[in-house]
Amino acid sequence: MSDSEDVAGIPVPEGRTELIDTDYEIGQDNIEGQLGPFGFDIHNPVFMVSGLTIVAFVFYALALPEQAGAIFGWLRPWLTSTFDWFFLGAANVFVIFCLFLIVSPWGKVRLGGKDATPDYTYTGWFAMLFAAGMGIGLMFFGVLEPVYHMAISSPLGTPSPFDADGALIPENVDRAKEMGLAATIYHWGLHPWAIYAVVALALALFSFNKGLPLTIRSAFYPVFGERIWGWTGHVIDILAVFATLFGLATSLGFGAQQANAGLNHIFGVPVSVSVQVILITAITAVALFSVLRGLDGGVKLLSEINMGIAALLLLFVLFAGPTVLILTDFGQGLLAYACELLPLSNPVGRTDDSYRAGWTAFYWAWWISWSPFVGMFIARVSRGRTVREFIICVLLIPSLVCVLWMAVFGGVAIDQVISDPATSAVKAQVIDSYNPPLSLFAMLDELPLSQITSVIAIVLVIVFFVTSSDSGSLVIDTITAGGKVDAPVPQRVFWATFEGAVAIVLLVGGGLSALQAMVISTGLPFTLVLLLMCWAIFKGLRAEPI
Amino acid sequence: MFDTIMVPVDLRHVPALGKALTIAADMAKAYGATVVYVGITSPEPGDLGHNPAEYDRKLQEFAAEQAQSGRHQARAHMIVANDPAIDIDRKLSEAVDELGADLVVMATHIPNLTDFIWASHGGHLASHSKASVFLVRG
Numbered sequence: 001m002s003d004s005e006d007v008a009g010i011p012v013p014e015g016r017t018e019l020i021d022t023d024y025e026i027g028q029d030n031i032e033g034q035l036g037p038f039g040f041d042i043h044n045p046v047f048m049v050s051g052l053t054i055v056a057f058v059f060y061a062l063a064l065p066e067q068a069g070a071i072f073g074w075l076r077p078w079l080t081s082t083f084d085w086f087f088l089g090a091a092n093v094f095v096i097f098c099l100f101l102i103v104s105p106w107g108k109v110r111l112g113g114k115d116a117t118p119d120y121t122y123t124g125w126f127a128m129l130f131a132a133g134m135g136i137g138l139m140f141f142g143v144l145e146p147v148y149h150m151a152i153s154s155p156l157g158t159p160s161p162f163d164a165d166g167a168l169i170p171e172n173v174d175r176a177k178e179m180g181l182a183a184t185i186y187h188w189g190l191h192p193w194a195i196y197a198v199v200a201l202a203l204a205l206f207s208f209n210k211g212l213p214l215t216i217r218s219a220f221y222p223v224f225g226e227r228i229w230g231w232t233g234h235v236i237d238i239l240a241v242f243a244t245l246f247g248l249a250t251s252l253g254f255g256a257q258q259a260n261a262g263l264n265h266i267f268g269v270p271v272s273v274s275v276q277v278i279l280i281t282a283i284t285a286v287a288l289f290s291v292l293r294g295l296d297g298g299v300k301l302l303s304e305i306n307m308g309i310a311a312l313l314l315l316f317v318l319f320a321g322p323t324v325l326i327l328t329d330f331g332q333g334l335l336a337y338a339c340e341l342l343p344l345s346n347p348v349g350r351t352d353d354s355y356r357a358g359w360t361a362f363y364w365a366w367w368i369s370w371s372p373f374v375g376m377f378i379a380r381v382s383r384g385r386t387v388r389e390f391i392i393c394v395l396l397i398p399s400l401v402c403v404l405w406m407a408v409f410g411g412v413a414i415d416q417v418i419s420d421p422a423t424s425a426v427k428a429q430v431i432d433s434y435n436p437p438l439s440l441f442a443m444l445d446e447l448p449l450s451q452i453t454s455v456i457a458i459v460l461v462i463v464f465f466v467t468s469s470d471s472g473s474l475v476i477d478t479i480t481a482g483g484k485v486d487a488p489v490p491q492r493v494f495w496a497t498f499e500g501a502v503a504i505v506l507l508v509g510g511g512l513s514a515l516q517a518m519v520i521s522t523g524l525p526f527t528l529v530l531l532l533m534c535w536a537i538f539k540g541l542r543a544e545p546i
Numbered sequence: 547m548f549d550t551i552m553v554p555v556d557l558r559h560v561p562a563l564g565k566a567l568t569i570a571a572d573m574a575k576a577y578g579a580t581v582v583y584v585g586i587t588s589p590e591p592g593d594l595g596h597n598p599a600e601y602d603r604k605l606q607e608f609a610a611e612q613a614q615s616g617r618h619q620a621r622a623h624m625i626v627a628n629d630p631a632i633d634i635d636r637k638l639s640e641a642v643d644e645l646g647a648d649l650v651v652m653a654t655h656i657p658n659l660t661d662f663i664w665a666s667h668g669g670h671l672a673s674h675s676k677a678s679v680f681l682v683r684g
Contacts, residue, residue, distance in 0.1 A: 019596050027593035112589065113597070119589065119628055208589065211596030294632025381628075383589050485588045486630040 043482035061511030072517035084361035088347035107388030118384035131303035135464035146410025150180025182336035199375025213483020240372035250516035261437035284500030287469035329411035365523030552647035566653035571616030
């Protein structure tokens with residue numbers, strides 16, 4: 001128990017928590033010093049090994065791009081198709097575990113102690129959850145995915161509403177539309193948020209309640225004990241830094257390509273590596289500015305602005321499109337998701353390989369490889385919430401928002417495709433050919449004020465990249481500083497810059513696909529890590545005073 | 547002349563505060579002022595405590611030691627910031643107003659290249675605070 005109550009006259013602002021008794025002192029493995037005018041405070045093995053490993057892999061991808069592409073281009077699909085049952089089963093465990101915690105007596109445990117109060121309002125908190133976790137994905141896949149699952153990927157063997165010649169089959173439309181929405185919502189609903197919630201809860205619990213440093217290894221204290229402060233923990237943290245930095249850098253590289261495609265579509269900006277390098281540089285510069293403004297003045301403010309703009313875009317599409325139909329789609333989508341949730345999440349005995357392995361398992365591996373970053377960021381901004389409140393707000397409410405987003409954007413797109421397939425731009429970009437970056441713009445083109453809304457969409461995408469880069473830099477800085485959140489500011493400037501530089505190098509030299517495939521491949525070992533985390537959370541909560 | 551002297555302290559680098567602490571103590575005795583030692587911590591566990599309550603206890607102990615050795619009135623004031631490395635300037639400025647401090651005595655470094663990019667914490671306080679600010683170079 002915390003002994004701060006024993007000191008007469010000293011207030012106990014946070015209430016009782018059950019600190020873990022360890023001899024480890026935060027910062028004991030750190031090296032502090034000055035590099036010219038810049039101070040540094042780094043965790044000795046984690047910072048050095050992470051940095052060197054990242055540089056080594058970048059050199060490998062540049063020096064042997066065909067080999068890297070071949071290896072990881074084979075590895076990632078092999079993992080997601082061979083272990084699809086494992087990914088699906090594990091994600092189901094995370095959802096069930098989170099729902100169990102809501103109704104369990106441990107839902108009353110408060111992160112930070114009985115008297116801790118939340119650091120952020122609901123608005124700021126939600127904005128940061130979305131901006132860190134899913135903002136980019138919702139922008140890119142909100143149109144593409146419902147249409148693709150309706151017409152091409154055949155989830156649960158659902159027949160397409162189009163025949164081989166592209167003609168509409170009316171009797172298939174309703175079922176295909178339902179399944180298109182349900183299959184999409186499944187990928188953006190309970191399961192991905194449960195993945196983030198598990199990691200975030202583990203890190204928040206072991207940091208704010210148990211007094212361990214805010215870094216990935218701390219969640220494994222119940223498993224490894226004091227060994228977590230040695231190389232066992234170093235490897236965990238290094239892997240997390242590795243996956244986070246490459247996940248962000250490769251997403252930034254691909255995002256620049258996608259933004260370039262959007263700018264070309266709207267303004268005729270040439271599609272070239274030079275433009276993409278400029279975009280990455282601009283995103284990194286804005287991210288640096290945000291980093292220098294800190295958590296409250298930087299990422300939180302940008303996240304709130306972006307969520308506000310995204311809400312306005314959603315409302316515009318809702319009212320400019322077939323409003324009644326969209327609202328009906330929301331209800332139907334929610335109902336279809338509820339009805340199809342069990343079959344879609346069934347890990348065995350299925351024949352829809354294209355959907356199950358090519359999309360679901362791929363997504364789960366991707367979310368899981370991102371979960372150290374997103375989970376740690378969510379943990380950092382969630383102090384003061386009860387476990388029950390935390391899971392409801394990290395799991396259920398974002399899932400509902402995703403349902404709404406997919407119903408609006410996906411519903412409008414599906415309506416455009418079905419009502420006039422001959423001239424539908426969405427059908428041309430998603431079904432007849434496959435141009436994911438242009439799917440959102442194709443949908444907006446068929447609504448009023450498309451030039452304005454398309455520019456807004458590009459701005460949203462770019463700002464979501466900025467907030468991801470900013471929050472990712474904060475997370476990497478914290479892990480490589482041994483869990484310290486107040487390391488010298490030049491360190492996080494270094495990580496934000498390094499991430500942009502890695503993205504540019506991979507974009508120019510080749511290697512984005514290979515290294516992104518590599519990051520997603522880390523989803524398999526991380527899945528085991530998350531399963532262990534569930535057990536660690538359970539043990540940790542049981543030891544908390546209720 | 548002065549009633550409340552605010553002294554921002556970094557408990558990780560107490561030796562570097564030597565001159566500033568001595569000057570603050572001398573001025574407190576000279577003017578009958580109370581010295582308020584201000585420390586900033588994060589909600590997360592750090593090298594100075596598992597939680598803000600532990601940090602607060604260390605700060606209180608530090609203030610008590612300074613009061614005893616310097617033979618002046620002293621107390622501690624803890625600030626909890628979500629992002630201490632960035633929020634420090636704003637939080638210190640707010641603390642000056644909150645405490646009603648009329649003098650701030652603060653240790654600072656010798657100016658270097660980075661001061662052309664962004665001001666030191668002492669420099670920021672000196673530029674923006676209504677209180678008198680005494681920057682003591684270590």
